Amino acid sequence: MDDVMLRNVQLIQLEIAKEVKRICEQNNISYFMDGGTLLGAVRHKGFIPWDDDLDFGFTRDNYEKFIATAKKNLSSEFFLQTWDSDREYGYAFAKIRKKGTIYQERIAQDSDANCGIFIDLFPYDNLPNDKNKRRKLITKLTFLKMLLKTKVNYKPWMENETINWKRWMIYLPVRFVSQFVSKNRIQKHYMKIVKVANTEKSELIYPQVAEKLGVWAMKKEYFSKYISLKFEDTFFSAPVGYKEFLTDGYGDYMTPPPIEKRKNIHGIIKIDLGSK
Template sequence: MFKSKRYNDETLKHLQQVQMKILKYFIEVCEENNLTYFIYGGSLLGTIRHKGFIPWDDDIDVIMFREDFEKLNNIFEKSIDSKYSFINVLNEETFPYTFGRLLLKNTEFSEWWYDQVNFKQNIFMDVFILDNIPNSKFKRFIHKWKSFTLNQLTMYALIKFDNTSKFKKIIQNIVYYLIKILHISPYSIKKKCVESFSKYEHENCDEVCDFPAVCQMPVYYKTDWLPPKRAQFEDIEVNIPKDYDKILKRTYGDYMALPPEESRWRPAPEKIDFGEY
């Protein structure tokens, strides 16, 4: 079952401060290498509604086009500040997600699945990816659902779920054990997943999407994003999509309205350690 443990105000504020350190390093690398990024998801909502974090939010999300993401990955493979590490679905065997994660070493942020992976779960910032969607409606339908299915299989191949509804838990665990019984390599699923995501990378496509969230989030026109605008996020300026209003409305509806007070919280991790920070 989902954990209901909540942050205390001091811990949440401390976590947000440490995540700002990660964001500032990420932006520095992007600016030095002419890479385009955008504040994304709940962090974009926080940028517009609160000029920073949503007060009860516990992470920062950014997103990049596939080309820039791959360049960033190559940069980090060759040189990265010793305080950080960068993992993604292909360079970390047991990482169950298909986006990137920039981690601050010598910290700990242990999520519910921490004992099922071989890497240390540090305080992190997620780096999501915008992939091309073909213009053909038929190709787009096939591509979206194939990619989404492979994304789910990537997670189910590595994580035994125990925190969802009973029905979902049964389905997920059937898949988990079938993959093991059939000796299907999780890496082979991961590789096929990335190949599917990036299939149309070099084609002229009008639309893009974040595949891991494609069932919950809409697809977007590239023109919704470019060129990026600048906006205040806490004590710095960050990139946001050109048509952020359109993106936020499609994702959240009336995004300036606050949720009910009882919904203004996020579950805390199993363990959090700020180390020297």
């Protein structure tokens, strides 16, 4: 993807982000810029120049309120993609996609899921205070996420142009098990497990995109309130503890990575910006 195409994709993602902001502000739903989007806001006042996506996060209660509200209020230009609205979709978090566009990821090229240009919406749930319970929770959820991807014909071992044989071997038993369990059963089991610590007075929350113990586990105090930070031409919500959040996630976040690591990560193999 050349720089001009990437910028055009980013501008469509920004358009989607403004729609999320509109819905949240009109319906008193708290949200925040997440991951590389938050980093971009702080370090670049917008997109990281080589970043190919945009992320928002929500605590679980706000996430569920947003999904329910967006089903009724989302502009007709966009599609709210969840594992319920798109039965071929294989993630435990939502995306909003721009209709009439294509943004095909390599790992999902054999899936029939909607593949328009998107932004990610990540629900954050509590992590158990007990480390052993925490480890068991992440292990179970990671396996269920792998089952979901396999069930809808995603191929995570194809993130690059060649097969990652180590990952292919890891998924081999998962592919076998997936033949004997329905997608509905996987989803129900996942939702039962993921909320198990949400009634605890936990010190940590984490997003459903995380698949390793400790990765993106954040202190709840970072989200005690929200502030506004500029991102491109718009101000979006950010956690008040955004500096600590970024330090936990990236370390020295104000120093860009070396040039060889400045690349997009989604393995996009086909792009169509649609009609303007």
